[in-house]
Amino acid sequence: MKRAAAAFAAAGLTAVGASACQTTQELSAKIGAKLGHQSAIAGTTRLGAVNRAVRVVRTALITSSGQTAVALALTNTGASAQVAFPVLIDVRAAGGRTVYRNDTKGIEPSIQQLALLAPHATAWWVDNEVLASGGVPKSVTVALGAATAAAPATLPDVTAKNVSASNSFPGPHVSLTVENGSSVAQAELPVYAVALRGTTVVGAGRAIVPALAAGHSAALSVPMIGAVDKSTISVTIAPAGKR
Numbered sequence: 001m002k003r004a005a006a007a008f009a010a011a012g013l014t015a016v017g018a019s020a021c022q023t024t025q026e027l028s029a030k031i032g033a034k035l036g037h038q039s040a041i042a043g044t045t046r047l048g049a050v051n052r053a054v055r056v057v058r059t060a061l062i063t064s065s066g067q068t069a070v071a072l073a074l075t076n077t078g079a080s081a082q083v084a085f086p087v088l089i090d091v092r093a094a095g096g097r098t099v100y101r102n103d104t105k106g107i108e109p110s111i112q113q114l115a116l117l118a119p120h121a122t123a124w125w126v127d128n129e130v131l132a133s134g135g136v137p138k139s140v141t142v143a144l145g146a147a148t149a150a151a152p153a154t155l156p157d158v159t160a161k162n163v164s165a166s167n168s169f170p171g172p173h174v175s176l177t178v179e180n181g182s183s184v185a186q187a188e189l190p191v192y193a194v195a196l197r198g199t200t201v202v203g204a205g206r207a208i209v210p211a212l213a214a215g216h217s218a219a220l221s222v223p224m225i226g227a228v229d230k231s232t233i234s235v236t237i238a239p240a241g242k243r
Contacts, residue, residue: 046103047086047088047143047144047145048086048145048146049145049146050143050144050145050146051082051085051144051145051146051147052078052146053076053077053078053080053082054074054075054076054077054078054082054085054117054144055074055075055077056072056073056074056142056144057073057074057075057122058071058072058073058201059071059072059073059140059142060072060194060201060204061091061137061138061139061140062201062202062203062204062225062226063136063137063225063226064203064225064226064227065225067128067130067225068091068100068130068132068137068225069126069127069128069130069204069205069206069225069226070089070091070126070127070130070140070204071124071125071126071192071194071201071204072087072089072124072125072126072142073122073123073124074087074114074117074122074123074124074125074144075121075122076117076118076119076120076121076122077120078119078120079119079120080119080151081116081117081118081119081151081152081155082114082116082117082147082151083115083116083147083148083149083150083151083152084109084113084114084115084116084147084148084149085113085114085117085144085145085146085147085148086112086113086143086144086145086148087102087112087113087114087125087142087144087145088101088102088103088112088142088143088144088145089101089102089127089140089141089142089143090140090141090142090143091130091132091137091139091140092135092137092138092139092140092141093132093134093135093136093137093138094135094136094138095135097134097135099132099133099134099135099136099137100130100131100132100133100137102127107129108129108208109188109190110188110190110206110208110238111126111127111128111129111206113148114238115190115238115239115240116152116155116156116238116239116240117238118155123192123236123238124192124193124194124204124234124235124236125192125236125238126192126193126194126204126205126206127206128204128205128206128223128225156180156182156184156186156239156240157180157181157182158178158179158180158181158182158186158189158212158237158239159178159179159181159237160176160177160178160179160191160235160237161176161177161178161179161217162175162176162177163175163176163233163235164176164233165195165224165228165229165231165233166228167227167228167229170223171223171224172203172205172223172224172225172226172227172228173205173221173222173223173224173228174193174195174205174221174222174224174228174233174235175219175220175221175222176191176193176219176220176222176235177217177218177219177220178191178209178212178217178218178220178237179216179217180212180213180214180215180216180217180239181215182214182239183214183215184214184239184240185211185212185213185214186209186211186212186239186240187210187211187212187240188208188209188210189208189209189212189237189238189239189240190206190207190208190237190238191206191207191208191209191220191222191235191236191237191238192204192205192206192235192236192237192238193205193206193207193222193224193233193234193235193236194233194234194235195224195226195227195228195231195232195233196231196232196233196234197227197230197231197232201226202226202227202228202231203224203225203226203227203228203231204224204225204226205222205223205224205225206222207220207221207222207223
């Protein structure tokens with residue numbers, strides 16, 4: 001089932017809007033083999049200084065078919081872009097016991113930070129690898145660290161086009177085309193997707209574009225946890241900045 005998609009916001013740079021799908025599970029496997037699961041902030045998984053510019057405006061915990069994802073809407077209240085800032089979550093069971101944290105050293109950067117959030121923009125961030133142990137996830141708390149790099153002079157022009165959603169094989173997913181309209185090539189480019197029915201988050205997912213040359217586009221399929229039917233799809237792309 002498909003439904004017209006609309007943008008929520010971007011890390012300054014998302015859009016909505018198709019084409020053939022790539023298998024993102026295969027892409028993730030290739031990226032993991034290439035990187036050896038080495039995180040860009042592997043040595044600094046502690047929060048460090050608290051981020052005073054970014055606010056968590058929405059938090060959603062989605063569980064479906066034995067999988068759990070956390071989706072956060074983050075707003076940059078400042079006049080400068082926020083670059084590579086830590087996003088650390090603590091997922092707890094009903095009794096308050098921690099069943100998952102994403103501060104383990106060596107995990108993928110895209111589920112431990114947001115690469116770019118433009119000034120006065122709101123963007124979605126998703127951790128779709130919540131592997132809970134010792135209880136059923138019931139709540140989540142969030143801590144945001146300060147930016148770990150200077151704001152770029154120019155934000156990359158990377159957008160999502162032709163966004164659609166389907167429950168067909170291999171399961172709930174969002175299809176889109178990622179376009180790099182900038183002069184900066186992108187590598188391991190995170191794409192986050194959220195499905196909303198009204199104001200309720202009913203699905204969330206994340207995928208990676210391994211490489212996207214300047215001026216090029218790529219078709220992508222984002223596997224979703226939860227539902228996508230009768231939903232509006234919001235996409236966030238978090239590219240590396242141009243300095």
